[in-house]
Amino acid sequence: MKAKITLKDIARELEVSISTVSKALKNSEEISRDTKEKIQAFAKLYNYKPNNIAISLKNKRTKNIGVVIPAIVHHFFTTVIRGIEKYANAKGYNVIVCLSEESFDKEVINMEMLANGSIDGFIMSLSSETQQKGDYNHLKEVTEQGIPVVLFDRITNEVNCDKVIIDDQLGAYLATKKLIEQGRKKIALITTDDYLSVSKARTQGYRKALSESALDVDESRILKLSSMEMDEKSIGDFFDTHEVDAVLCVNEIFTVFSMKLVQEKGLNIPKDISFIGFTDGLLSKYANPSLTVVAQHGEKMGEISAQMLIDKVESENEEETFHTKILEPTLVIRDSTIN
């Protein structure tokens, strides 16, 4: 086991001072050619690499960014992470991932752990519990300490920071419009409670599209589930008691499960009933029939979030201007709607 070599080791070995070694390795003009070559050769030979921790302490910059998300076993979030990684890595940053598991307390604990010097900034999507409570003090504390934060997807306007979202309302609007165009009249919406910022926006888009087409919004056709978790019973009951010819769901899982239910009732998709979901993931691509969805462009979202964060981190000026980037969702047409 050969331990890591330090500047001090090189200095002792070559009988020069630590500062000389440090400067030589940075190719400083201060040091003579001879000495530099000697030191550099020695360093290469022993595979010297500066200690990141020491540099972080000195520079007060860690080159780490903290990502706090509610869950990782969700296709959308993994694509976002991928986008963040891609951009961050290219800029020499590492990504520390923490899961809040939709819990307010875990979100707070994770942020506190990271905020004490471990990271240069946060990229976050709020846990459902946080959005439900409406308590954003942990975020405010962090921003007041001067640590930049970028919120994506599940955001709040109560915190002063950069934000990246897709236009959820537009997404739902486009999807609903599409269904209307295809002659659907009884369009259901399966969503979650309004405390989730995204669900609220999507419901608005759905309502807007219906109103514009002079279709009544039949409240009984809106199923609001209490959480993002699957609730097979509620969805089953809904289809037992409601007759609809199209369904818009706020995620893939609700959609795929619903399709299975109506198929078991003998209905044909998309002849008898159409489906559109949110999130363009594996489930949509490989469902039978394959799913028409509102694509959220998670990877792009991740890249942009990382870019905004790193820009803030590396900018000298302390100006407090925050931007909200709104991405356009797109409709990916597959076989769960009429072509």
Next chain:
Amino acid sequence: MKAKITLKDIARELEVSISTVSKALKNSEEISRDTKEKIQAFAKLYNYKPNNIAISLKNKRTKNIGVVIPAIVHHFFTTVIRGIEKYANAKGYNVIVCLSEESFDKEVINMEMLANGSIDGFIMSLSSETQQKGDYNHLKEVTEQGIPVVLFDRITNEVNCDKVIIDDQLGAYLATKKLIEQGRKKIALITTDDYLSVSKARTQGYRKALSESALDVDESRILKLSSMEMDEKSIGDFFDTHEVDAVLCVNEIFTVFSMKLVQEKGLNIPKDISFIGFTDGLLSKYANPSLTVVAQHGEKMGEISAQMLIDKVESENEEETFHTKILEPTLVIRDSTIN
């Protein structure tokens, strides 16, 4: 913007020495009740939290663990991360995730970035390119520096470290046996090239089950795809030219895609043809019909990996004993096989 407060700040404010503050905050017996109370109250008031970086530098322990995986947009890997996070967080560790994207070079770069003090140990699954090249020098260098490594799922025996795998051979064996029991005779295998450690083991299990049942291994029924990526054409060609009554696939995606193909040919699953896949993910659960799979217990795998790593990190002794933990796969029976 209120900057973080340090020991020095407290010391100055309270007119004591830094060491006194440090000791007081650790409730040292050395400090009098009065002074301790005063310092602790002050620290609480100003929300003092020690700087992680400074502590890391002093202790030579970062409480970070590096996770390097080939991809994150795969259900199996996300479940593993979840397991790692769960255990690591409970032990006060943070998780730095790096993606190799199946690239040897990225794997090397990521490891080098982290190995210079950023982490206390690695949890890794090898990229396909690394397994193909068979070059494990980056791993050997790290272990020689005394940084503990735990390999999971995609492993190699050329590196001395702890390992966690599922018994892939047994998984494939159990699945194939199941198909044979149900009277299937013409069982296909859709896999990837043998350089992937898991694919190799699974192919062996498949062969073993067939041999034991006195069924010939018809090599033409084994489709080896060149990578983990979907190759729609190869799979399509395969089903066009081969008549089989059961299929075992090494992942969910191959399985679901194959099912779609044969359904389009008018075959009924599971009456005419059965399917079994690997990985118990969303795709399997919500496929139509739902998929019978070999569950890999990713979350458990993650937890065990984290446990093995942290045990090594926190153990005083430098003993070089390495263990390989083999998890038992289980068959999750759903509707793509006869019940």
Next chain:
DNA sequence: TATCAACACGAAACCGTTTTCGTTTGATCT
């Protein structure tokens, strides 16, 4: 009254860098 232990605290080293500010040479200029 001298001695001594216990108490309460401070000085300083250390972790591994970076960086500023000397200091020592030898050469050049007047």
Next chain:
DNA sequence: AGATCAAACGAAAACGGTTTCGTGTTGATA
């Protein structure tokens, strides 16, 4: 010859903690 200057290097502070070892004070004891 003495002053000046640049080149080449070292000493030391700093980042924010922890920890060892001293040290001054106090009260009790002989």
